[in-house]
Amino acid sequence: MVELVRADISDAGVKRGSLVDEAYAALKQAIRDTVFAPGYQGSEQEIAVRLGMSRTPVHEAIIRLQEDGLVRVLSKRGVLICPLAPQDIREIYEVVIAVESMAAELLAVLSDAARATVADELEAATTAMEAALARDYLPGWAEADDLFHRLLVERCGNGRLRRIAQTVTDQAHRARMLTLKLRARPIGSAQAHRLIIAAVRAGDAGEAHRSARAHRVAARDEIVPLIEHIGLRQL
Template identity: 35%
Template sequence: MPIPPTDPGLDRGLLRDDVYRHLRDAIVDGTFAPGEQLKDLELAAWLGVSRTPVREALLRLAQSGLVLAHPGRSTVVSPLDVREVRDARDVVAAMHELAVREAVPVVTEADLDAMRDANRRFAAAVGSGDVEAAVRVDDELHGVLVRLSGNRAVATVLEQFTPTVRRAERMRFGSRGAVSVTQHEELIRLCAAGDTEGAAAVAYDTWHSLPSGEG
């Protein structure tokens, strides 16, 4: 497994969640490619932590379907499986729909302004071809409504399955970025109008229209 030459610059006192998120992001952004073997000792050295949080992170990644773990043998990055991506996409879309239903009744003008600002930055990132920034700001925009919903179960499910969707989405993000900007604008407009059903439908469609890896 070729370890990236750059130092991730992580604090050696990393929490387990930090190790998990860093490895998760490295898989999602393609730093570790499908089929690549992941060795806990090398990963621990790269992150500057002990092997224990790395092993725990790999177990969580296996539960999310991002790696295939063979106890006593090897752990490899999972290939993109169309069925798994499609299933994850359906779950993620349903969770965002639910989050919006719970968030719209309590959304404030400050929350809407935060979403508008995020969408402006999203559009700029898409326009410049910065996929990393676009994905990050997209999560920020939708995260406003997830936070407002106050539903910890929704947040937990999204944390588990969104990375699988993002892996497939990144392949064609640029081709549908402009569509996402428009969907965001409509979502914000409906939230501002207090149209719970309309906003929920747009949120569902926004996520359910993401590529599943087919074609």
């Protein structure tokens, strides 16, 4: 009987954890895609209703997202989706530049077989970007571009780099989505990606680092001045 109770408790814990993970993933994606725009403020119940989920897992997901820096819980005033100022975007890109250039360098020193596998994954994401751009489907382009950059870090073998990247890449993605229709058509991204891929395939760590850094520096130098030029005080 005691063992049955323990099993029930264990099953309940697993189910609860799963619901929280689902709520976390759903709310995080909604923030990334600006379904909940920067500066949005609402109650936990309102957010739960919009997500089609119950309040308890959403409450726990919000606590986790506050640790990620994506939301802020306001005493008696609900939840705020944290806006980003131009200086925030600049700082985020500085972290992304450092992390991704190091990740590319680490990829280039993997074994031949591992490098080939990662390079194929990166190539597939880049091809998907080009296909979406050919259809003028910018959200699809952004999704494939985001996958490329996530793979770059996730496959490098350094768990700490991956954890550092997790929050800042979510914030960089939000800036990218909000400025997507204001920027020039992103025709050069695929070519920049292929320079990184070629360096990884060749095992050239120095060139992989340089190519990844140059690519993200170019993105920063396009997005931040654009935000400042159009007078956006926050995203």
